Amino acid sequence: MKPKVYIAKPIPLEVEEYIAQYCEYKIWDKKEAIPQDVLYGEIADVDGLMISKWKVSEEFLDHAPKLKIFSNVAAGYENFDYELMKKRNVLGTNTPHVLDDSVADLALGLILMTARKLGRLNQYVKDGSWSRLDDEDFLGQDVHHATLGIIGMGNIGEKIAKRAALGFDMQVLYNNRSRRPEAEEKYGAVYTELDVLLQKADFVLVMLPLSPETEGLIGKREFDLMKPTSFFFNCSRGKIVKEAELIEALQTGSIKGAGLDVYETEPVDKGNPLLKMDNVVTMPHMGSATEATRFKMAMTAAHNLVAGVTGQNPPNLVKELKDMAKQK
Numbered sequence: 001m002k003p004k005v006y007i008a009k010p011i012p013l014e015v016e017e018y019i020a021q022y023c024e025y026k027i028w029d030k031k032e033a034i035p036q037d038v039l040y041g042e043i044a045d046v047d048g049l050m051i052s053k054w055k056v057s058e059e060f061l062d063h064a065p066k067l068k069i070f071s072n073v074a075a076g077y078e079n080f081d082y083e084l085m086k087k088r089n090v091l092g093t094n095t096p097h098v099l100d101d102s103v104a105d106l107a108l109g110l111i112l113m114t115a116r117k118l119g120r121l122n123q124y125v126k127d128g129s130w131s132r133l134d135d136e137d138f139l140g141q142d143v144h145h146a147t148l149g150i151i152g153m154g155n156i157g158e159k160i161a162k163r164a165a166l167g168f169d170m171q172v173l174y175n176n177r178s179r180r181p182e183a184e185e186k187y188g189a190v191y192t193e194l195d196v197l198l199q200k201a202d203f204v205l206v207m208l209p210l211s212p213e214t215e216g217l218i219g220k221r222e223f224d225l226m227k228p229t230s231f232f233f234n235c236s237r238g239k240i241v242k243e244a245e246l247i248e249a250l251q252t253g254s255i256k257g258a259g260l261d262v263y264e265t266e267p268v269d270k271g272n273p274l275l276k277m278d279n280v281v282t283m284p285h286m287g288s289a290t291e292a293t294r295f296k297m298a299m300t301a302a303h304n305l306v307a308g309v310t311g312q313n314p315p316n317l318v319k320e321l322k323d324m325a326k327q328k
């Protein structure tokens with residue numbers, strides 16, 4: 001008998017066909033997020049679940065007593081509770097690497113949009129406001145040859161460093177838990193204490209995972225250290241930044257602008273002051289959102305899922321759960 005799995009989001013047909021070879025499956029194929037009561041009903045007798053970022057709690061696992069694997073369709077996995085998953089013997093996987101280049105492209109796009117005011121300029125032309133040549137009201141800041149400070153130099157951080165150093169001749173500073181010798185050699189990235197990075201960088205970009213150590217890491221103290229001419233970017237998770245303190249730093253001119261793909265609450269509240277600020281570019285958490293990358297993420301999650309329900313070690317078991325891997 002094939003193992004049973006539930007796929008709690010729409011996925012490409014090819015990925016569904018791959019899963020169908022190994023598993024009996026059901027799928028939530030509507031655009032809107034699956035309601036909790038529907039999910040809880042569907043997972044009562046499944047061996048595996050494929051979903052994006054649902055919180056793993058006692059209550060959730062009580063509704064899925066047979067679950068062997070939680071296959072997250074995302075690189076981030078702050079929704080996992082490692083101790084609980086070990087206790088209940090539930091493997092947890094993510095989809096790293098396949099999205100690195102797409103997220104890095106978006107990060108550079110956000111930097112360009114913010115520093116060179118690209119969104120506002122686009123609107124200016126489309127609105128029919130472009131009435132004189134050589135308009136100097138919209139002068140921006142140079143990205144090339146500026147200093148980029150990356151906080152969180154992991155898989156994605158390195159791809160951003162590559163683009164910045166080799167494509168834009170930027171000086172890259174980085175702060176991370178461990179040193180990244182390859183980024184230092186290939187892109188001239190310089191390991192820098194956090195406070196010094198904040199003081200020196202023209203563009204500060206957060207690419208850390210959300211964890212108890214990183215939640216609220218960036219706030220007033222950190223914005224005060226930045227130059228009033230500097231820009232702040234967050235492409236990882238909103239809760240790493242104290243959003244009210246970011247808003248204050250932008251309002252008081254303690255920093256010059258910001259580019260955000262992520263927020264404390266998502267979708268972002270319609271009344272959020274960030275949405276009204278001309279010096280802030282706001283994206284709807286779209287780092288990995290290309291057709292090719294979303295396909296690869298779904299297929300990676302499917303490989304993890306199938307491995308987990310067929311007794312193999314899933315290729316992307318997260319490092320915090322590595323001791324759950326079977327010894328071969």
Ligand SMILES: NC(=O)C1=CN([C@@H]2O[C@H](COP(=O)(O)OP(=O)(O)OC[C@H]3O[C@@H](n4cnc5c(N)ncnc54)[C@H](OP(=O)(O)O)[C@@H]3O)[C@@H](O)[C@H]2O)C=CC1
Binds near residue numbers: 075096099287
């Ligand atoms: N906007 C979007 O659409 C997307 C956002 N993301 C977010 O980006 C995050 C990063 O992704 P990715 O690059 O793949 O992850 P990685 O795990 O490859 O990189 C994270 C880096 O952060 C470092 N780090 C972790 N904790 C700390 C800490 N407390 N202090 C300093 N450094 C720390 C790690 O260091 P070390 O290696 O030494 O542990 C690692 O180098 C994801 O967790 C996710 O939240 C991801 C994809 C898309």
Ligand SMILES: O=CC(=O)O
Binds near residue numbers: 074077
């Ligand atoms: O936010 C997206 C992810 O893959 O993590």
